[in-house]
Amino acid sequence: MDGSNGLRDLERIVEEGEEDLRAAAVGCGEGCGGELALRAVASGRGCARLLALGMLLALGACAPLPQRAGVPTRWEPSPNFDARRPNFVIVHHTSNDTTEQALRTLTDQTRKVSAHYLIGRDGTIWQLVDERARAWHAGQSFWGGSTDLNSASLGIELDNTGDEPYPQAQVDALVALLEDVRQRLGIPAANVLGHGDVAPRRKTDPGRLFPWRTLAHRGFGLWCDPPWPDTANAMDPLLGLRALGYDISDPQAAIAAFRRHYRPQDMGLVLTASDAGLIRCLLEQEMPAGQGN
Numbered sequence: 270m271d272g273s274n275g276l277r278d279l280e281r282i283v284e285e286g287e288e289d290l291r292a293a294a295v296g297c298g299e300g301c302g303g304e305l306a307l308r309a310v311a312s313g314r315g316c317a318r319l320l321a322l323g324m325l326l327a328l329g330a331c332a333p334l335p336q337r338a339g340v341p342t343r344w345e346p347s348p349n350f351d352a353r354r355p356n357f358v359i360v361h362h363t364s365n366d367t368t369e370q371a372l373r374t375l376t377d378q379t380r381k382v383s384a385h386y387l388i389g390r391d392g393t394i395w396q397l398v399d400e401r402a403r404a405w406h407a408g409q410s411f412w413g414g415s416t417d418l419n420s421a422s423l424g425i426e427l428d429n430t431g432d433e434p435y436p437q438a439q440v441d442a443l444v445a446l447l448e449d450v451r452q453r454l455g456i457p458a459a460n461v462l463g464h465g466d467v468a469p470r471r472k473t474d475p476g477r478l479f480p481w482r483t484l485a486h487r488g489f490g491l492w493c494d495p496p497w498p499d500t501a502n503a504m505d506p507l508l509g510l511r512a513l514g515y516d517i518s519d520p521q522a523a524i525a526a527f528r529r530h531y532r533p534q535d536m537g538l539v540l541t542a543s544d545a546g547l548i549r550c551l552l553e554q555e556m557p558a559g560q561g562n
């Protein structure tokens with residue numbers, strides 16, 4: 270490569286960067302040099318272009334460049350947006366004996382797992398990831414057609430081995446956190462789920478001992494006490510599970526997840542008429558979010 274080619278390459282890079290620079294400057298606001306950057310782009314030539322490239326790099330520190338389509342588009346920024354908001358809560362148990370152990374795992378770069386919150390047995394709440402960011406807790410998942418629950422949810426880990434009852438202090442802390450989240454984000458009650466619900470082939474947490482009934486009485490998650498309505502065989506219960514949101518591609522896994530959550534005293538893997546009644550009751554409780562913008 271000779272010198273003139275190198276210069277042309279640099280100019281091309283600057284030109285391609287201008288569109289992103291304009292977008293970044295618009296999104297950056299006061300104090301980030303956005304105005305200055307736009308002026309540098311507007312001057313358009315020689316040193317100003319290099320200055321623009323410098324500003325492009327500098328702006329990276331204050332605002333991420335917009336994610337653009339992979340096909341040619343024209344950038345016409347609108348001021349009418351805010352951050353995407355999670356619309357699900359996925360509850361987990363850590364399978365650990367101590368909070369320290371769980372914290373080590375959830376912050377270990379090599380493990381590539383995290384959650385937004387971790388709640389200790391004593392009710393201490395740790396926050397590990399910004400709520401606006403995508404934490405890595407649900408993995409391959411499915412609910413009601415959504416296949417990437419990590420992108421749509423907050424993940425809450427409860428320190429618990431999976432075989433022990435959840436202490437009152439821990440449940441109280443979870444409810445307090447969920448009440449706070451509900452006030453800010455308006456997540457529908459029906460969208461508070463367990464990891465086992467959204468990954469029935471792979472996961473069982475938060476396990477049979479998790480107090481879903483208590484949680485539902487505080488307004489989080491669905492619950493129906495018997496007697497359940499008689500559906501008179503009018504509904505295929507497996508399709509009912511799909512209507513609730515479950516992935517039924519592995520029916521046994523879906524049924525096990527459903528029973529662990531809603532009928533933990535009866536872990537049979539054949540759906541009955543009474544299950545159909547329970548599912549119908551749950552479906553009738555499910556309410557749309559009714560959120561505005």
Ligand SMILES: [Zn+2]
Nearest residue numbers: 361362464474
């Ligand atoms: Zn989990």
